[in-house]
Amino acid sequence: MNLDPQQISNLSMIGIALIAAFFAALWLGLLFWVIRDIRLRSRDPFLMILSALLVIILPMVGVIIYLIIRPGKTIEDRYQAALEEEALLQEIEKQPKCPGCGRSVDAKWILCPACHTRLNKLCISCGEVIEIPWNLCPYCGVPQQKVYKEQND
Ligand SMILES: [Zn+2]
Ligand SMILES: [Zn+2]
Incomplete structure (x- = not known):
């Protein structure tokens, strides 16, 4: 198959566009994931904006930084832990x-x-x-x- 320089140029343009589209989709997906994840972990709007900005400004690295600094427990986890502590205290008081x-x-x-x-x-x-x-x-x-x-x- 013989390709003239114009065709090679067109093909490489398509290739670059596809790769760019792939990374854009990945970046958007990660952004949505981070926003959903932070909403499970915090109700602080400042922290939500900060997490989203981190992923927007630093596309791939931002997600890694987010994973390191995000609150370790979700709101649900903290609620469960508080309930268990309450039950334990009541158990002690009942004695x-x-x-x-x-x-x-x-x-x-x-x-x-x-x-x-x-x-x-x-x-x-x-x-x-x-x-x-x-x-x-x-x-x-x-x-x-x-x-x-x-x-x-
Ligand atoms: Zn009796
Ligand atoms: Zn006694």
């Missing part, structure tokens, strides 16, 4: 403490094993562990007589 010595005690204990403070009492009818001020058993409904309290206090 009852002995009013006498402050040690963690089990909700089902009737005496503190460390200082022997009375924590709960047993229902006179069904034997379930109930709180000392209750005068009615929530498990079987039997009223707790004063006699029982006096005998055991």
Whole structure:
């Protein structure tokens, strides 16, 4: 196949145009990806504009810089972490403490094993562990007589 210089020139022009189009598409794609990614990670409009500018001004290098400086966690991740922390704190708060010595005690204990403070009492009818001020058993409904309290206090 013989090509005259004009045809070679035309072909190379098409080649350059195709390569340019490819990089432009890649650059646009990366720009959209970065904008979508930063929106998952931050609600700060300054950070969004900065990330987009970084990719626009420094086409390929900007994305690498963005990957290094972007916030490590997405908003969703941070929300989940906050929820877990909250649940953990609630778990700790739920753990009852002995009013006498402050040690963690089990909700089902009737005496503190460390200082022997009375924590709960047993229902006179069904034997379930109930709180000392209750005068009615929530498990079987039997009223707790004063006699029982006096005998055991
Ligand atoms: Zn105690
Ligand atoms: Zn009972």
